[in-house]
Amino acid sequence: MFKSVSASQTTITELMIPSYANFGGKIHGGILLSLMDKVAYACASKHSGLYCVTVSVDTVDFLSPVEVGELVSLMGSVNFVGNSSMVIGIKAMAENVSRGDRRHTNTCYFTMVAKDSEGNPATVPGLILEDREQIRRCLEAMKRREIKNRYQSEFENEKSSLRVDAEIHLLQGQRVKVK
Numbered sequence: 001m002f003k004s005v006s007a008s009q010t011t012i013t014e015l016m017i018p019s020y021a022n023f024g025g026k027i028h029g030g031i032l033l034s035l036m037d038k039v040a041y042a043c044a045s046k047h048s049g050l051y052c053v054t055v056s057v058d059t060v061d062f063l064s065p066v067e068v069g070e071l072v073s074l075m076g077s078v079n080f081v082g083n084s085s086m087v088i089g090i091k092a093m094a095e096n097v098s099r100g101d102r103r104h105t106n107t108c109y110f111t112m113v114a115k116d117s118e119g120n121p122a123t124v125p126g127l128i129l130e131d132r133e134q135i136r137r138c139l140e141a142m143k144r145r146e147i148k149n150r151y152q153s154e155f156e157n158e159k160s161s162l163r164v165d166a167e168i169h170l171l172q173g174q175r176v177k178v179k
Helices: 029-048 132-161 164-171
Strands: 002-004 010-015 051-062 071-081 085-096 101-115 126-128
Touching: 010 029, 029 051, 029 071, 029 085, 029 101, 051 132, 071 126, 071 132, 085 132
Parallel strands: 002 126
Antiparallel strands: 010 071, 051 101, 071 085, 085 101
16 A cells, blocks of 8 residues: 555644743754654654554754734655655744745654554555655655664664773863763
8 A cells, every 4th residue: 555745734823922931932852852752753653544642753854933912834744655654854934924935844753653552563555645745755765764774783883982081081081071
């Protein structure tokens, strides 16, 4: 079974209220991440027809602060599917309705996994790519996954071979103080 990207695309728009603001008066990043998680869940569950869980959040870019009173629209789509996993790309746009301007504020990628009734990973439908943009996003998701796996492997090797006494000299010139 296959489903098109457009079948699960989701947009959520929410007004940014004062209780969402941080101490600097801007919308707290955690609020935006929570909204992104909702969009990712909606896309993944629509594509799979199943309960889905977040297993990874990659490359959360905060490009521009969001202000109280703005409308934030989060657009999500399934960019790639594995056996039970789905990569959901999310773009956030803030709109100041009084000024009439819109700007791109966030981009991120969630990996969601579909679960069966016993809580085990479940196979998801394949993905029908309908245009060049969807093909590009799918290829980028594959590259991102490949690079992430390579990074994780290399970092695990570095962590296991790290010798604090032999490498403590690397802290010289850094903004740290060893007691």
